[in-house]
Amino acid sequence: MLRKVLVAYGTKNGSTAQIAVTVAEVLHQRGFAAEALPARSVTSVASYDAVVVGGGLYAGRWHRDARRFVRRHRRSLARRPVWLFSSGPLDASASERDVPPTPGVRRVMDKVETTEHVTFGGCLEEGGKGRIARMILRSGKGGDFRDFAAIETWAARVAEELAGAESR
Template sequence: MTRKVLVAYGTTNGSTARIAETVADVLRRDGLTVDALPARSVASVSAYDAVVVGGGLYAGRWHKDARRFVRRHGQALAERPLWLFSSGPLDASAGERDIPPVPGVKKAMTRLDAREHITFGGCLQEGAKGWVAGMILRSGKGGDFRDFTAIEKWAGRVAAEVQGGG
């Protein structure tokens, strides 16, 4: 029986969605059935054997849709294998060292017994929504710091764990 995985994400400008879709693509390639959906659109996780939740980081907090998702589905998430990821640093730091989860994500990890959390570099490019995003871009601090090789490698580890029954 093919295991079914949900990759849910909270994103404002699409950068985290692209990471989530990359994770989903790797999981599919490795033989899993996968739905990648905006966290706010998920009504139930009961149809899934495992869940991956990702959120963009904004001012030291996970995207509100990801936070609400883990609160709303907390009991069900605690009953199945769960992995979390964050995207956000607008520099190379995520590729240079392990960046621990922000406090709210750390609490969710403990409460839900998540298997793992990883932080990937973020992406902020011209046309991004929001006043703060505009300020960051005007200061020259934008760019694309996502490392898709690292994202695919991590997703491959998740796929192996899910396939192994975990």
């Protein structure tokens, strides 16, 4: 019986955390005990039946906390269903087409058998941390490109797949 789901995330400015919370809320609405936690704070995944891992993309790389989470828990993740998401394109591309995983995320997918990976648009708004973030904002290329309807639809599909696995 698959009931408890962890949504672990790596984020720098908080927008990936908001996506993770949305995923956990949708899973909760569908009857799962789901919680969103910063990837760096998770010491064990043993009590979870399934895991969703999300990471912000920075210069084409998945957030360090998400990468380290997968590396630390690789063996445990291999024994449960795993979904991955990335957030990052600071344009509408993620809403317009399927954005393939970056090479680093592809390596993560090769280490842990994943059910699916999806890329959502990112968000970088005034106050973003880091020199590169400030440079992007000064150039006028920031903004919020997250599509919460698409995020909720994806999370509902994850819930359906988990429910289907329960009934087998």
